[in-house]
Amino acid sequence: MGKIIVVASGKGGVGKTTVTANISIALAAEGNSVVAVDTDLGLRNLDLALGLENSVIYDIVDAALENCRVREAIIKDEKYGKLAFMPASQFKDDISVEFSKYEKLFFELKDKYDYVVVDCPAGIGDMVKGIIKISDMAIIVANPDPYSLRDADKLAYIMEETGVTDIRLIINRMRKNMIFKGVMPDIRSIMETLAVRLLGVVYEDEKFVECSIMGIPVVMDSKNKQKKVFTEIAQRIDGSNIPIKEIRKKRFFK
Numbered sequence: 669m670g671k672i673i674v675v676a677s678g679k680g681g682v683g684k685t686t687v688t689a690n691i692s693i694a695l696a697a698e699g700n701s702v703v704a705v706d707t708d709l710g711l712r713n714l715d716l717a718l719g720l721e722n723s724v725i726y727d728i729v730d731a732a733l734e735n736c737r738v739r740e741a742i743i744k745d746e747k748y749g750k751l752a753f754m755p756a757s758q759f760k761d762d763i764s765v766e767f768s769k770y771e772k773l774f775f776e777l778k779d780k781y782d783y784v785v786v787d788c789p790a791g792i793g794d795m796v797k798g799i800i801k802i803s804d805m806a807i808i809v810a811n812p813d814p815y816s817l818r819d820a821d822k823l824a825y826i827m828e829e830t831g832v833t834d835i836r837l838i839i840n841r842m843r844k845n846m847i848f849k850g851v852m853p854d855i856r857s858i859m860e861t862l863a864v865r866l867l868g869v870v871y872e873d874e875k876f877v878e879c880s881i882m883g884i885p886v887v888m889d890s891k892n893k894q895k896k897v898f899t900e901i902a903q904r905i906d907g908s909n910i911p912i913k914e915i916r917k918k919r920f921f922k
């Protein structure tokens with residue numbers, strides 16, 4: 669029996685799909701069987717992030733409605749090893765499928781894979797609420813700005829109320845020079861204001877944008893420094909106690 673990991677955020681565009689793609693590949697590279705599932709119905713992107721958009725035939729809605737077999741809605745590509753992928757549908761109308769059908773599907777996936785990593789739409793709609801209820805771990809993705817962090821805090825509170833016991837935060841798009849200038853709070857200052865455990869910090873890097881255009885996640889490039897960042901996040905998810913490297917604001921002592 670595996671674990672369902674939900675990747676969610678209050679605000680849109682913070683990096684959920686990027687994080688889902690890279691974490692899923694990193695978890696699979698650690699030897700886990702992983703399925704990355706896109707639940708952003710109507711606004712799917714994970715197929716593009718993984719460069720698998722041309723392989724999509726069936727999707728999560730077909731699988732939930734039993735229009736196809738579950739395995740027919742799962743895409744595998746040799747380059748991703750033990751990672752499989754289930755796309756979202758193109759149409760928002762499919763949201764009307766009752767959640768119990770998705771729930772059955774998620775439990776089937778959980779039975780078969782070590783990790784079911786779920787890329788969510790932004791906010792806290794019915795689909796996200798349903799997945800949160802059945803998840804074993806929640807990863808909130810936030811950017812280091814006050815709006816995103818406040819939304820993350822609110823989301824963590826809702827998750828806790830729903831009964832999720834393992835809630836983690838990934839701060840994405842951190843900027844070193846802004847920390848040094850004192851414009852952006854450093855990690856320690858951010859974490860002092862939030863009641864959630866930190867899973868990882870990902871810095872601003874234009875490689876992410878290049879990779880999203882090419883459909884090749886950054887972790888696929890073994891020379892890219894982001895590979896280490898996501899490998900360590902995967903190892904933390906797997907239970908290793910790897911410290912998070914901090915970049916602190918310059919302090920001047922007299």
Ligand SMILES: Nc1ncnc2c1ncn2[C@@H]1O[C@H](COP(=O)(O)OP(=O)(O)O)[C@@H](O)[C@H]1O
Binds near residue numbers: 680685870872
């Ligand atoms: N750490 C980062 N540095 C630079 N660009 C990033 C970073 N993380 C994500 N991006 C870019 O931000 C955009 C939105 O990311 P995405 O993962 O689609 O967000 P979401 O799924 O939350 O809407 C994409 O173009 C992605 O390449």
Ligand SMILES: [Mg+2]
Binds near residue numbers: 685708713788
């Ligand atoms: Mg997305």
